[in-house]
Amino acid sequence: MKKENILIKSNIMLLMLILALSLVFCGLFTFNNFAQAKNVTLTVWEWDMNERPEAVKAIIAAFEKKYPNITINMETTDFNAMANKQLIAGEADALPDCLEVPGSIIQTMAKRGNLMNLDSFIEKEGKQFIDDFAFVWKDPWTKHYNYLPWRVCPAGFYRIVDYWDEAGCTVEPWTWEEFEEVAKKTTVDTNGDGEVDRYGIVDTMTYGSLYFMALASFGAKFENEDGTSALNSPEAIRATKEVIKIMKNYGPPNIAVFGPKEARDVFLSGKAATIAAASFMNPIIASGIVPGLKWKPFSCPLDINNFRKRTAVGDAEVYAISKNTKHPEEAWEFVKFICGPEADAIVVKKSKGVPSHKSNANISEVTEDPLIRPFANMLAMAEHVLVPMANKSFPSFIDHEQETLQKILYGKATVEEALNELVEKINQDTLNVK
Amino acid sequence: MFTLLLKKRRKKISSGYLFIVPGVAFVLFLTIYPLVNAIKMSFFNLSSGNNIFVGFLNYQKAFQDQTMWLSMAHSFYFTIFSVSLHFLFGLGLALLLNSVKEYKGSSICRGLLFLPWLFSSAVWCVTWQLILHPQFSILNEIFNVFGLKGLNWISADSLLPLTSLSIVNGWKFFPFHMIMYFAVLQSIPKELYEAASIDGASGNQKFFYITLPSLYHTIAIVLTIDTIGTFHYFDLIWILTQGGPMNRTEVLSTYIYRKVFTLGNFGYGSAMSVILIVILIAFITLYIKILLKGEFEG
Numbered sequence: 001m002k003k004e005n006i007l008i009k010s011n012i013m014l015l016m017l018i019l020a021l022s023l024v025f026c027g028l029f030t031f032n033n034f035a036q037a038k039n040v041t042l043t044v045w046e047w048d049m050n051e052r053p054e055a056v057k058a059i060i061a062a063f064e065k066k067y068p069n070i071t072i073n074m075e076t077t078d079f080n081a082m083a084n085k086q087l088i089a090g091e092a093d094a095l096p097d098c099l100e101v102p103g104s105i106i107q108t109m110a111k112r113g114n115l116m117n118l119d120s121f122i123e124k125e126g127k128q129f130i131d132d133f134a135f136v137w138k139d140p141w142t143k144h145y146n147y148l149p150w151r152v153c154p155a156g157f158y159r160i161v162d163y164w165d166e167a168g169c170t171v172e173p174w175t176w177e178e179f180e181e182v183a184k185k186t187t188v189d190t191n192g193d194g195e196v197d198r199y200g201i202v203d204t205m206t207y208g209s210l211y212f213m214a215l216a217s218f219g220a221k222f223e224n225e226d227g228t229s230a231l232n233s234p235e236a237i238r239a240t241k242e243v244i245k246i247m248k249n250y251g252p253p254n255i256a257v258f259g260p261k262e263a264r265d266v267f268l269s270g271k272a273a274t275i276a277a278a279s280f281m282n283p284i285i286a287s288g289i290v291p292g293l294k295w296k297p298f299s300c301p302l303d304i305n306n307f308r309k310r311t312a313v314g315d316a317e318v319y320a321i322s323k324n325t326k327h328p329e330e331a332w333e334f335v336k337f338i339c340g341p342e343a344d345a346i347v348v349k350k351s352k353g354v355p356s357h358k359s360n361a362n363i364s365e366v367t368e369d370p371l372i373r374p375f376a377n378m379l380a381m382a383e384h385v386l387v388p389m390a391n392k393s394f395p396s397f398i399d400h401e402q403e404t405l406q407k408i409l410y411g412k413a414t415v416e417e418a419l420n421e422l423v424e425k426i427n428q429d430t431l432n433v434k
Numbered sequence: 435m436f437t438l439l440l441k442k443r444r445k446k447i448s449s450g451y452l453f454i455v456p457g458v459a460f461v462l463f464l465t466i467y468p469l470v471n472a473i474k475m476s477f478f479n480l481s482s483g484n485n486i487f488v489g490f491l492n493y494q495k496a497f498q499d500q501t502m503w504l505s506m507a508h509s510f511y512f513t514i515f516s517v518s519l520h521f522l523f524g525l526g527l528a529l530l531l532n533s534v535k536e537y538k539g540s541s542i543c544r545g546l547l548f549l550p551w552l553f554s555s556a557v558w559c560v561t562w563q564l565i566l567h568p569q570f571s572i573l574n575e576i577f578n579v580f581g582l583k584g585l586n587w588i589s590a591d592s593l594l595p596l597t598s599l600s601i602v603n604g605w606k607f608f609p610f611h612m613i614m615y616f617a618v619l620q621s622i623p624k625e626l627y628e629a630a631s632i633d634g635a636s637g638n639q640k641f642f643y644i645t646l647p648s649l650y651h652t653i654a655i656v657l658t659i660d661t662i663g664t665f666h667y668f669d670l671i672w673i674l675t676q677g678g679p680m681n682r683t684e685v686l687s688t689y690i691y692r693k694v695f696t697l698g699n700f701g702y703g704s705a706m707s708v709i710l711i712v713i714l715i716a717f718i719t720l721y722i723k724i725l726l727k728g729e730f731e732g
Binding site for chain 1: 480568569570586589591676678696697
């Protein structure tokens, strides 16, 4: 009996020892984990375009120098594949810590709850932090800051100076009437065979800069107060009529089916005197245009009836944090940095981007560079910046925009009819109302 | 003795099952899981953060969607036109190659004719983009050389864009038919043709009574595979026209893609995918039944 008692006691002791040792090891393990948590690797998804890699490299180097405990693992994907990749990863809860979200899916990602609410972080930074952005917005579905703009891309025009000079157009137009006059003069038959072979204007029919500029300039809104589409308002109708008139009379014959590639092909090959495009086109034109042709950007024209409100269109790439990140604090430090003024200045210097911070509007790289200045001025002078992607109806708009403009250009519907149909489709897609 | 044999046999069978388990599991994972998941997703509204069960609402919406019906009609047109081209060119060229197979250089011709099928989709799409470009069409330039007026191959407000795409698809995939038929043609015994010649059969009679019956099963299988592939064909259409102008080239696969990846509407997209699968199953069943009618009756 005594022997048995000793055996039981020793077994209990042994068990307790094992338990104690396990606890110690667990504690050590946890402690180690905690110690390791200080050194964090963040996975970030971005896309690779134009002159960006150099700027991104410089930004990461500056960030890692400032935060030596955070390492950035940048995963780069082709721009065209990025939206699909993010939508699918979002569905599978497999998003990285931070991600650069394409404009076309920002809202979808926020609405589906894939992106972290940044309100508390932003609040801690103070009012000055948010006020320094040229424009920033809360997601229309979640009513929170779910992302911050990184590279802003205002829409404007690029012109071939030689063609404009040939046509006697030496002054850049201020109004749509003046712009139309230039488009008319630069639409020419160069070989005298009776057919126009150089066009006054070219643009893409999806995500069209010309259309965005006209909507902004004529004071059209994307949405009414109740959230329904306002794209059949009198202002939108005027803007659409102006765009159709310009495209029909001074654009290439098949402009109705032009995507970004077709529009670029026409301009870069010297077949059009002017292209409507956002500021990210600077490096594309620099490397792709017919050698020897001089070119430069200029600002969006004004509506003569609305002269005081100088409006501009803003588009932006944004950075966000995945809701599933295990390192929210570190991820915020990264997003704050890459979207902050220091990284913004690097973007301006290294990739000829337009500053997204007011504090960078007057740095010499902006004020002295003719490729950045028109866009930066437009943004600085704007009383109202139309940001299409800040509207709930934006994804549906880009889905139906081309079809709507095509219907008008092919004579299948009047402007009013086509816009009413567009509004009906958007309301159905966005709000599920007929 | 008998029970011992039975036991041995059972053991053999069960170990056989064990061997095929990984393969079956792999196939089930790759085919059944996505299908079941797509069916499940079609009953949910996945466009917002909360996945809400909506029953048959996505299906109801799809059946009321006029663009979906238009896309379906286009899918049928595209499939029938393209598959007909694949079949006619494939069979014609296979017969031609078979008749000249003893000549020098015939194997080079065979290789050249097989080339379109070997092209990578990306290269092929970009090439045809240039040939049919709305502004710089190479084809129109050739037309101009001969004094003919160019056409709006992919930008006309008519059936021409969809027809152009079908022809391009026809050019790409006819070699698959050609090579399959050519392989069968080579295995038809010469004696059959010789006997037919002695009996005084004409060329046409030889084709309809010897060649075609020999090819019948291959044609049925190739047409079935090709119809399935062409019905949900996507890349060329998306790259060249994205379904435009004015939905003139919108087929079911491009429409589903737009709904899922532009509007993020996974539930609605899944419902349309399920409808597409059901249509394909019905279509193929009917197809096989018609093609193998003689076989069933036999």
